[in-house]
Amino acid sequence: MNALAIAVDNAPWQRRWRRFRRNRTALSGLYVLVALIVFSLAAAPLEALLGIDANNADLLSRFDGRSATNWLGHDELGRDVLIRLMYGGQVSLGVGIAATLLGAVIGISIGLAAGYFGGNLDALLMRFTDGIIALPLLPLLIVLAAIDLTKLGFSADFARSSAASFYRIVLIIALIDWTRIARLVRASTLSIREREFVLAARVSGAGTVRILLRSVLPNVIAPIIVACSQVLGSVILFEAVLSFLGFGIAPPTPSWGNMLNNAQELVATAPMLAIYPGLLIFITVIAVNFIGDGLQDAFDPRAE
């Protein structure tokens, strides 16, 4: 785990890493998350190794228990539960990370602009952000999820492709998760902007872009990372909720959300089918939250 420390040999990062490492829950959260990522990525190799096809519905082995090649048994269509959980992890974590990053890009841009330029732009952008936060978003998102992409000029082929469904979910989630990042970035930017080293850079003649990129952005990275880690957890949950409402990743592509949703009705006969993805979602989100909490403490400016 020293890779992180070596990669950023910058002194504040070392201190933060040291502080983070001292936080045992956060550190175990990180281990769990890394393990989950490894777990998800191992899907294809393990599938090849065991010589099974996780997408193959085999009704004869419906609900069959564990075996030498099917470590967690079979689901309602006789597919291997373990491998599907691993593939589902790729989708869920993929959606989570992609939506968080996209949200971060939106949030950072808006937050930086609002915080640095201030004035009416700030007022406008923050009103907008607060407005978005205040809205009952889930119903709105259903409207978004129901939009016919062909009416927006996308080709019918694209609109029906599974890539479109992935992008659509990523986009929909990103459209709401940026607000927290934007607020945090703005708040940090506001305080950084008034810090005298930014004034000093301006006095020495640096242009706005240079100041934003060289003086402001590096100094708001810490809150951004904290915010992203917090957002990631809610995004993974959100994917599950969208699946629940029927707007998630379409089957047969597994995601933890739609696996959980499918398993709901089977709770009586095959409770484990619901417990595995539910547990994985829970563990992931809680791990991410612990990491976020640890990062927040580690990046606490008072401790710097």
Place this chain on the structure above:
Amino acid sequence: MFSPQRSCNRGLRTVYTVVAILSSFGTAWAAKDQLVIGATQYPSNLNPNHEAITSKDYVLGFVYRQATAFNGEGKNVCLLCTDFPTIENGLAKIETHDDGSKGIAITFKIHPKATWGDGVPVTAKDVLFTWNLGRQKEAGFLSLDAYDRYEKIDVVDDKTVVLHTKTVRSDYNELGRFRILPEHVEGPIVKSVGVAEYPKNTAYNRASTTPGLYNGPYLIKEVQSGSTVVLEPNPYWFGKAPYFKRIVIRTIENSAALQANILSGDVDFAPGDGVGLTTDQVLELEKAHRDKFDFIYKPSYTYEHIDLQKNNPILQDKRVRQALLFAINRKALTDKLFDSREPVADTFLAPISPFYDNSVPKFTYDPKKAAALLEDAGWKIGHDKIRVNAQGQRLSLDFGTTAGNKVRELVQQVLQSQWREVGIEVVIKNEPGRTFFGETARKRTYSGLALYAWTSDPDEPPVRNLHTSAIPVEGNNWAGNNIAAFSNPQFDAALDKLLVELDPAARKPLWFELQKIYVEELPVLPLFFRVQPFALPKWLKGIEPTGSGVSTHWAETWHAI
């Protein structure tokens, strides 16, 4: 710890939050004279003639009696009338109109004691009122044909009318869609707002607890839009007095939640009439709670099938269509998923139908034959085990259905796997119901396969689904259900004949011919007929599923032990 008061007068200090104290819990209601039914769908509105959804028919069954309905044996019987009109019993007579064309005069006798919920008798006046209203398109009635088929109606007396059809037709005594409205309630509304505004102002929606709107054993006592309908016995009901003092129909859309409600006893049962649990859920209940419930699986006339896109060159090849059907193990599918309860569909007709032709080819699972057919059609196994043709085109098809329908999605994924075994690639592209039915299926924009169900009355000819005139095209505003765009002159001709042939002996060969053409041409891939699955508490008796319509038409016979 807090100081008792704060001196600084800020006006807002007087804001208090009132917290509801959940101190006492209500008592459990008295058992057995009340019945709680859980349905997955809410009957959006209650006018018998507007917008048909199953949940509405289900609720209306308790409170409203249409003229006739199909019973559990698939026989059309009287609900509101005394004698079911047939040629045989003389209540229906072929007559010749002044212009020489032929029609049928049907004598319809309203039950002498039939009364609306407010004590006003159901009379010929109501029949005439409904007929006049129903023929006007602005009234927005679901079935124009149910009213427009009559040229005139003669009133014999208060309780007897003679309906004169415009043409001779085999379904002359299918009167279930003639839904008589109370003239004394709806009449004044039509008068005051006009026909065009009637749909928005009908008392069924505006004042749905008005007793005068209903004539069934129960009356609607209370409606919580979207969630609950409460029924109580109709004091003016003319039939057998209903057993339950109160029936509550609750909408629980999430089927897992509905299942939980049944297990917890909050809901006594979920009807199998298409608004309750799915077959696999009831099967599960049977596995785990055999002691608590009685189980009924009533074969129905609804069948799941896959429409094939007619414009897709791959599917234009009959051999490919046949191969598709040979390659899937429908028997194993229903054995495993539905415990063999849902019979494999060989044609559009259910095996329980008297007109079912058992001699048609059955397309039992035969992957070798499927492979051979595909080879024959020029599809050779490619490098990734998916077949390609001489042009290098992959044998790949899109496969859509209604997203969120668990059973269909399961079936879909099984079929996908089975087809892959014979080298056919299927890409699943599901859409929410509104998109699927509203756009993709209706405008026939799906590119390969589309899975959904067709339903019909017992021995209703498949005109709506397979007649050329029922192909939705832009010219008819995409109306009709022939989404596979099946068009076969022989088939059309047989159908047309069937529609006017009154002689049962002559009808049977026509039915057989239709089935032969269907199996030969395979416009769609038949999968299996659904059942109406009921899990009824042991103490509840008298419920008789019909297989086609709703079981509530005979709700007065329901009782507890």
Place this chain on the structure above:
Amino acid sequence: MFFLRRLLGMAIVLLAMSFVVYGLIGLMPGDPIDLMVMSNPGITAADADRLRALYSLDEPLVTRYGHWLIAALQGDFGFSRVYAQPVLDIIGPALWQTTKLVALTLVISSILATALGILSALRPGGKIDTLVSFISFAGISLPSFWLALILILTFAVWLGWLPASGMGRPGEEGFLGNARFLILPVTTLVIANIGGVTRYARSALIETLRMDFIRTARAKGAREPRVVLRHGVPNALSSVITVIGMNFGTLFSGALITETMFAQRGLGKTIYDAILGNDYNLALVALLFATFATLIGNLLADLACAWLDPRISVI
């Protein structure tokens, strides 16, 4: 002046929302007439055109929006296509149902979260803090529909203590009888909601307890409970309330899930069904009402903040 400005702001938000949602709904597949045609095979092309004209669907989106807006401003929000009733008749009870749910959740989770936040802030890093942290994170991390199912299975199916779903029957068992039906959904929402608020209350109180005036209070001779409850909590509370206020929208979203799971016809569910059922007008107006409700919630939160923190002026 403050109220005027806030009301004006709310009006602007609602106006913008109505326009955006109107546009978005226009982008959904199919139009209402399509569905009518679908359910009524007898309708002809001419009928469909006539109906389109009747519903003004043949006009450009903006014009339609204009008509809708003018009618809406006159108090006529139009009809629900599916229910064939004025939308307000449908929204009214749904709004009340959701309000009950959200308000109860809010009150309970605020009180509970503040109490838990205080407990853990007293000894950051201590045993209680660790436990509370774990509970909070667990609450945040559970998919709410999953939680709801577990609760139903436990308390309704297994223990049989509470009704699995529904909204009760007014007039029969009175408010308290109906309250039973709220216990599970409210519990679900509280569990999902409490984690975030607790974490926030905790950090706000820790922050506050580090402030100079806390030291002043101690130097005055105030004992620890008084220092925390009289000096710490009220000052931390205003920022907690801000967060709670911002949670209104999230709560409404959460209510949609519990309304589905517990079969309660609330606003979220109404919107969801309306969207799925192509009931444009109902979806639009219900969304606006939901927005309005959350904006009111925000306003109330701001007022509560101003009440707690004299530095914030409302006049």
Place this chain on the structure above:
Amino acid sequence: MTALLSVKDLTISFPVGRVNLFTGHRRAIHAVQDVSFDIASGETLALVGESGCGKTTAGRAIAGLYKAPKGAISFRGQDILDLPRASRRTVRRAIQMIFQDPFSSLDPRMTVSEILSDPLKVNGIGNAQEIRERVQDLIGQVGLPADTLNRHPHEFSGGQRQRIAIARALAPEPQIVVADEPLSALDVSVQSQVLNLLGALKRQRGLSYLFISHDLAAVHHIADRVAVMYLGRLVEIAGRDALFAAPRHPYTQGLLAAVPRIGHRRRRRSLIEGDLPGPLAIPSGCGFHPRCPLAKDICRRERPELKSHAGDRAHLAACHFAGEAL
């Protein structure tokens, strides 16, 4: 002595509160109003006053940190508020700034070497090799060893950080340095080190300073001339000795009397009563009148002009009674 920097009628206002719904404007407070002064080459002008008097705002405006102040600021006769883009940078680099808080004025993420080379890079001074030499030279000039260059600001004490900040200000070879309260965040024992360094640099490089401070003792030590501000306006400006020996404005007098001095136990020191009014409630007439022991009716009505009294042309005061014998 010709003026190197000339400030004429400088007025800086900030909008406060919300936009008026009807006019679309916001209320403005004038942080600095009609301030005029010159600084000659090699001269140190101190700007003194209490918090909120506008001295920092004025200093920042001169350093170019505000968009468009009203009035004129000219450097060597050239108006720098209205420069074409191209020449703005070359003129601007002649005016650099040292900030109050050396803990906040250095980017915590940069090494000292980056901090010092950045101003050279943005101003396009020299190639990489020259920049490196220049940076080493600079760090030596402020009395820090060359091995500091690879370290980060947090590794230094306040005094050392302020030296680094001074070196950064010197990097673009400025002619005027605006020093905004450069001592107030430092420990007493290092303040004198920084004061001495500033003095030495002035002598070596012929620098001019605009020295902004509330510490009259430090001002007395370093300044050639002193300008006193109150509520955004200059109330008195004079040579150091003249001002300290014979302040003409009652505010300056009160200020001087209030300065604590070693060995003056238990004396009466508060000539000035009451508090500074808020920026939104600036009194009419002479802004100082509510606190002034000399205030008469005229003070409430008329604002006194800043002008010379009793002969000394270089000693200006804005008081109706500045000419009278005190």
Place this chain on the structure above:
Amino acid sequence: MVDGVSYTIARGRTLGVVGESGCGKSMTALALLGLVPKPAHVTGRIVVSGQNLSGIAAGKWPEIRGKRIAMVFQEPMTALNPGMCVGDQIGEVLHLHESLGWKEARERAVEELRLVGIPSPAERAKSYPHQLSGGMRQRVVIAMALACRPDVLIADEPTTALDVTIQAQILELMQRLQDEIGMAVQFISHNLAVVSEIADEVIVMYAGQVVERASAEELFSKPLHPYTQGLIATMPMIDNRQEQLAVIPGVVPHLDGNHKGCRFAGRCHKADSECRALVPALITVEPAHEVACHKARP
């Protein structure tokens, strides 16, 4: 942090404590109130009017604070509870210690506000801290501290955050109140000039230790410790301008626990091997003048 600090203050007298940031002067003050933050701990004796406070139970401290020993803090803005009107904040002390009802406590609070020279005190009592200017706030803090007429008042940099004119007002106020009430005052400041003006006796602290102690006049006219001498010399004097200021080289050392010898040795021009090896004791070199320096023996 703070090591072996001893001093006494007589009733009605002011002890000035001088030192740079981090020298431990505020920590000493907090120790007197039993408010030293967690990881640190206090040993030694604190005696007020003959009562030994060092051994008392933690639960007894609140009875001492505000009643026997009161404190005025540096930042009047943050030292006041922003959510409570100032009358209540003063009243709270009286409520706590003199068991007054809230009504009487508020009435007394108004009196206290009048005492510290706040105009129209009855109205001001209903103000919140943010509605007052910095000087007013510090007056409120002083009123709060003095409400119970404590034996000892600790003033920790009470004027540092204030402008000079306000500082002068507050200093005068404190002197007047001391004359009226007669409490002992411990006045902590880094500003030598302020301390020289207000204190009767002065102790100079460096890196957690007392290095010199004398009457104010004595200390400023004849400083004996090189640090004190250096501090005085480095100050620019309005009365006595010099081109070049004296300098104390170096910075305050970080204390790492195993420091040997005189803590000032690293910056002292007189330091020799003795200074680096042995900790100098605080010894009386002249009557009422103590110094901890090997080089300042009598």
